[in-house]
Every structure is written in structure tokens, then in C-alpha cells.
Amino acid sequence: MPREFRYKRRVEFYETDQAGIVHFSWFYRYMEEAEHAMWREAGMSIASTEFHVGWPRVAASFEFFKPLRFEDEFEVRLRIEEISDKTIRYSCELMKDDAKLAAGTMKTACVTRAPGVPMKSTAIPADIAARLSVFKKED
Amino acid sequence: MPREFRYKRRVEFYETDQAGIVHFSWFYRYMEEAEHAMWREAGMSIASTEFHVGWPRVAASFEFFKPLRFEDEFEVRLRIEEISDKTIRYSCELMKDDAKLAAGTMKTACVTRAPGVPMKSTAIPADIAARLSVFKKED
Amino acid sequence: MPREFRYKRRVEFYETDQAGIVHFSWFYRYMEEAEHAMWREAGMSIASTEFHVGWPRVAASFEFFKPLRFEDEFEVRLRIEEISDKTIRYSCELMKDDAKLAAGTMKTACVTRAPGVPMKSTAIPADIAARLSVFKKED
Amino acid sequence: MPREFRYKRRVEFYETDQAGIVHFSWFYRYMEEAEHAMWREAGMSIASTEFHVGWPRVAASFEFFKPLRFEDEFEVRLRIEEISDKTIRYSCELMKDDAKLAAGTMKTACVTRAPGVPMKSTAIPADIAARLSVFKKED
Numbered sequence: 001m002p003r004e005f006r007y008k009r010r011v012e013f014y015e016t017d018q019a020g021i022v023h024f025s026w027f028y029r030y031m032e033e034a035e036h037a038m039w040r041e042a043g044m045s046i047a048s049t050e051f052h053v054g055w056p057r058v059a060a061s062f063e064f065f066k067p068l069r070f071e072d073e074f075e076v077r078l079r080i081e082e083i084s085d086k087t088i089r090y091s092c093e094l095m096k097d098d099a100k101l102a103a104g105t106m107k108t109a110c111v112t113r114a115p116g117v118p119m120k121s122t123a124i125p126a127d128i129a130a131r132l133s134v135f136k137k138e139d
Numbered sequence: 140m141p142r143e144f145r146y147k148r149r150v151e152f153y154e155t156d157q158a159g160i161v162h163f164s165w166f167y168r169y170m171e172e173a174e175h176a177m178w179r180e181a182g183m184s185i186a187s188t189e190f191h192v193g194w195p196r197v198a199a200s201f202e203f204f205k206p207l208r209f210e211d212e213f214e215v216r217l218r219i220e221e222i223s224d225k226t227i228r229y230s231c232e233l234m235k236d237d238a239k240l241a242a243g244t245m246k247t248a249c250v251t252r253a254p255g256v257p258m259k260s261t262a263i264p265a266d267i268a269a270r271l272s273v274f275k276k277e278d
Numbered sequence: 279m280p281r282e283f284r285y286k287r288r289v290e291f292y293e294t295d296q297a298g299i300v301h302f303s304w305f306y307r308y309m310e311e312a313e314h315a316m317w318r319e320a321g322m323s324i325a326s327t328e329f330h331v332g333w334p335r336v337a338a339s340f341e342f343f344k345p346l347r348f349e350d351e352f353e354v355r356l357r358i359e360e361i362s363d364k365t366i367r368y369s370c371e372l373m374k375d376d377a378k379l380a381a382g383t384m385k386t387a388c389v390t391r392a393p394g395v396p397m398k399s400t401a402i403p404a405d406i407a408a409r410l411s412v413f414k415k416e417d
Numbered sequence: 418m419p420r421e422f423r424y425k426r427r428v429e430f431y432e433t434d435q436a437g438i439v440h441f442s443w444f445y446r447y448m449e450e451a452e453h454a455m456w457r458e459a460g461m462s463i464a465s466t467e468f469h470v471g472w473p474r475v476a477a478s479f480e481f482f483k484p485l486r487f488e489d490e491f492e493v494r495l496r497i498e499e500i501s502d503k504t505i506r507y508s509c510e511l512m513k514d515d516a517k518l519a520a521g522t523m524k525t526a527c528v529t530r531a532p533g534v535p536m537k538s539t540a541i542p543a544d545i546a547a548r549l550s551v552f553k554k555e556d
Binding site: 151152153168171172175179184185186209210 | 429430431446449450453457462463464487488
Binding site: 296297299302303304306307310325332334335336337338339340341342345391397 | 435436438441442443445446449464471473474475476477478479480481484530536
């Protein structure tokens with residue numbers, strides 16, 4: 001049974017806008033915070049230089065159901081939908097108590113990373129895929 | 140023939156991250172900047188209190204094709220895909236010279252806005268729909 | 279003996295810039311996060327509408343000694359330097375382990391808050407001053 | 418007679434907070450935007466790799482007099498107060514029409530920049546100092 005990764009967070013003041021709610025651009029950052037915390041939970045840093053790879057975004061989306069407000073405590077529930085040869089697809093739900101506030105998806109590519117050289121798609125290192133697989137949905 | 144709205148912008152330093160490219164969360168803000176500039180072009184402010192309505196996001200997505208870097212000059216080409224009774228759907232392309240960097244969509248709902256009262260979906264004021272229709276794709 | 283308030287935080291990816299360090303604008307947000315956490319520790323929300331007041335900034339400054347990097351864990355040590363009739367002055371130090379990374383100050387004014395009415399300087403409610411005084415330096 | 422550099426800007430929606438005004442952290446970013454535009458006006462990019470130097474902040478401060486609101490058009494008037502051997506000191510005023518909204522200062526150090534090597538204070542390249550001197554206050 002794969003685990004989903006749960007990341008807790010509180011809304012900061014500068015994340016609100018003059019409509020009195022969290023600006024929608026922050027939800028993508030919350031999803032990324034959860035991703036990086038998931039990698040730490042798997043014993044890795046996404047910015048590690050060990051494998052000389054980087055992880056630019058290929059796509060990201062959110063549907064918004066209810067607003068978030070200053071000092072709200074919420075949870076990002078993040079899962080890995082698929083680890084293919086060169087990409088990882090995540091999905092998440094933002095929960096506040098039992099209410100689903102938003103649902104997001106994110107696809108990220110594994111690319112070579114070297115100073116002064118353009119990024120190029122490359123195979124996900126096997127050790128990374130293995131460590132992340134605990135958060136992957138069953139096929 | 141409906142016009143698409145073109146919004147020019149230059150990348151700021153604080154929009155980059157340690158990967159040396161614009162953080163993906165900024166693309167959603169660029170799309171919104173273009174939306175608000177489109178409304179100004181149509182003679183309106185999206186934050187006008189005249190109609191007692193607000194415009195929270197229902198959904199937003201991006202596909203990312205090429206990265207943006209510090210001081211890059213780019214253009215958001217924004218169109219209105221649909222104005223329904225209570226929502227507006229936009230789509231956009233981010234262009235740098237002739238290269239398409241990203242493609243985005245955004246759906247926003249018209250809601251009642253009053254201090255201390257929860258937002259509630261409401262009909263788009265006819266005057267707003269009329270003014271925006273110049274940027275709408277033909278049916 | 280007045281307590282200083284200690285607020286722990288980890289650096290997020292989107293807080294870094296292409297120089298590979300946290301962009302300096304974030305330090306002001308970290309100082310504010312600590313302020314709001316201090317108010318919660320004192321049993322209050324700085325955004326409470328109970329007293330019909332708001333807290334705009336009068337001044338803020340930072341000296342930067344060492345950089346912060348992605349996933350660094352650090353601590354904001356926040357003190358109240360002075361609570362005058364209508365303003366509060368804070369000072370803080372950002373620490374990573376035993377290294378002082380930065381030193382900041384912030385002055386905030388108490389103003390009346392009502393929809394559609396300009397902000398006007400006003401006396402700090404006695405209950406707020408009393409609750410915060412535990413974090414005030416001795417005279 | 419030295420010129421001050423004038424940089425025009427409009428407030429974006431995501432720069433406001435739930436108090437209905439621009440969050441104070443943005444003023445530091447506006448000051449930096451003006452700095453980078455000043456360097457471009459002087460024929461340079463502050464991120465140029467030509468001289469293998471970087472420009473981290475040593476200090477930055479603002480005094481805030483009046484708030485900025487969504488879609489306000491304002492101007493940053495930036496001057497160089499001093500170019501010393503290894504640092505540059507700027508000062509600026511934020512103006513909206515004839516009203517002074519805020520006054521800021523910023524000190525930045527010239528440091529060596531090389532992958533994997535700690536930053537170290539170094540002399541400002543003579544060509545950079547010469548190009549910027551047009552914006553320097555008279556002694």
C-alpha cells in the first residue's frame with residue numbers, strides 16, 4: 001500500500017492579496033514545498049548535485065474549490081502518479097480539516113545539469129526512482 | 140476578427156531561482172498581469188468596486204516548453220476562449236521572439252463581493268462582458 | 279527577564295535566486311513571520327478585527343552578514359525594543375546554528391481600520407500592549 | 418550635474434496584501450528593479466559574467482510614508498550615494514505624482530563569483546565604476 005505524503009503548513013500574511021484570500025499563485029508553491037519535503041522524507045535533497053541532474057517543470061495545474069485565508073492551517077496530500085523513464089507526475093489535494101480546497105497536478109522532467117550547458121532530458125537515476133517509489137500509486 | 144491581447148514584460152532578478160531560470164510559479168502571475176492589462180485596455184479595472192463583484196480563480200494550468208532567464212523580454216498573448224454566464228476562460232502563449240515558451244489557461248468565476256459575506260457565484264455584469272468581447276475568440 | 283521570541287524556519291526553493299542564495303527581500307518576510315508567530319504566542323492574531331486597528335510598517339532595515347541557502351534551517355530571534363503610545367519597534371537576529379546571518383529592525387504603527395476610510399494613527403489598545411510586553415526588553 | 422535614474426512601474430495585484438495595500442517587502446524589490454534598470458541604462462547587465470563578480474546586499478532599509486495600491490503608477494528615483502573600493506551605496510525615493518511614498522537605501526558589495534567557491538569581497542572593476550559614475554551624487 002503506497003503512502004501519500006502529508007505536508008502541513010500555515011498561511012503567511014504576504015501570501016494573501018487584497019481580496020482577503022491567498023493569491024492562487026501560492027498554491028503551486030505549496031505543491032512544490034510538499035514535493036521537496038517528500039524528497040527529504042525519502043532521504044534526498046531535490047537540489048543535490050550528486051547525480052548532476054535538475055528537475056524543471058513540464059506542466060502544472062490547479063483546480064480551486066475554496067479559498068485559503070491568513071493563518072489557516074492546511075495540509076498538502078501529495079502522491080506520485082507515475083515515474084516514467086524521464087519524467088515524474090505528481091498529484092495533490094489541499095485539505096483544511098475535512099474540506100478539500102484545491103486539487104493539483106505537476107509533471108517534472110529529469111534533465112542534465114552542468115554550468116553553461118543547455119538542459120537536456122535524461123533518464124531518471126535508478127536510485128532516485130527507487131527511493132521515491134514508496135510514494136507511488138500502485139499500478 | 141477578435142484581437143488577442145499582447146502584454147510585454149521583462150524578467151526581474153527576484154523571479155529567477157537557483158536553477159538560473161524563472162521559477163514556474165511566476166508564469167501564473169505573468170498570465171494574470173496580462174489579464175489585468177487587458178481589462179485596462181477594455182477601459183476597466185478588475186478591482187473596480189462599481190459592480191460589487193470579484194474574480195477568484197476556478198482553475199489555472201501551464202505547459203512549459205522553454206525556460207525564461209533574467210532580463211529576457213517576452214510577450215504574453217492572451218485570448219478569451221469563452222464568456223459564459225458566470226465564468227470567463229482565458230488561454231495564453233508566452234513568446235520570446237518567435238519561440239513559444241509556455242501555454243497557459245485560466246478560468247475565473249464572477250462572485251458577489253461584500254465585507255464579511257462569503258463569496259457566491261453570480262452572473263457576469265453585461266457591461267463587463269460587452270467590453271471584454273473584443274478579445275473573445277469567434278464562436 | 280523578558281523573553282526573546284524564537285521562530286524556526288527552513289529555506290524554500292522559490293526563495294533562492296540565480297546567485298544561488300536567498301533573495302534579500304525574503305529576510306523582511308521572515309522577520310514578519312516571526313512577528314506574527316510572536317503575536318500568536320501572546321494569544322492574539324495581528325489580523326484580528328476585534329480592535330478595528332491595523333499595523334502598517336513605518337520602517338524596516340536589515341544588515342546582511344552571511345547568505346542563506348536552499349533547505350538551510352535557521353531561526354529568527356525577535357525582541358520588542360519599544361512599545362510607545364502609537365508604535366512598536368522590533369529588532370531581530372537571524373541565526374543558523376551559532377552564526378549570525380543578519381540583523382533586522384522594524385517599526386510598525388497602530389492605525390484605525392475601517393472599510394473605505396483612510397488609515398489614521400491611533401493609540402495601541404492597552405490589552406495588546408500588555409500581552410506583548412512579555413517580549414519587551416527591560417527598560 | 419549627476420543624473421538621478423527614474424524608473425516607472427505599476428502595482429500588480431499579487432503585490433497587495435489583505436490590508437489592501439502593497440506589502441512592504443515589495444518596496445525592496447522595486448528598489449532593486451530600478452538598480453538593474455540603471456545598470457542597463459549604463460550599458461551593462463548586473464548579472465554579466467564578464468567580470469566574474471557578483472553583488473550581494475550588505476544592507477537595505479526603507480522608511481514608509483504613504484501606502485501604494487493596486488494599479489497605482491509610481492516612480493523610483495535612484496541615485497548612487499557612494500562608490501567605494503568594494504561597495505556601492507544607493508538611495509531612492511518612491512514618488513506617486515508629487516507625493517513621496519517611501520525613502521530607501523541599499524548597500525551592495527562586489528564579490529568574486531565562481532562555481533563552488535565561497536564569495537569573497539573584491540575591488541569593483543574600474544569599467545563598472547566609470548559607467549555608473551554618471552548616476553553618482555557630486556562629492
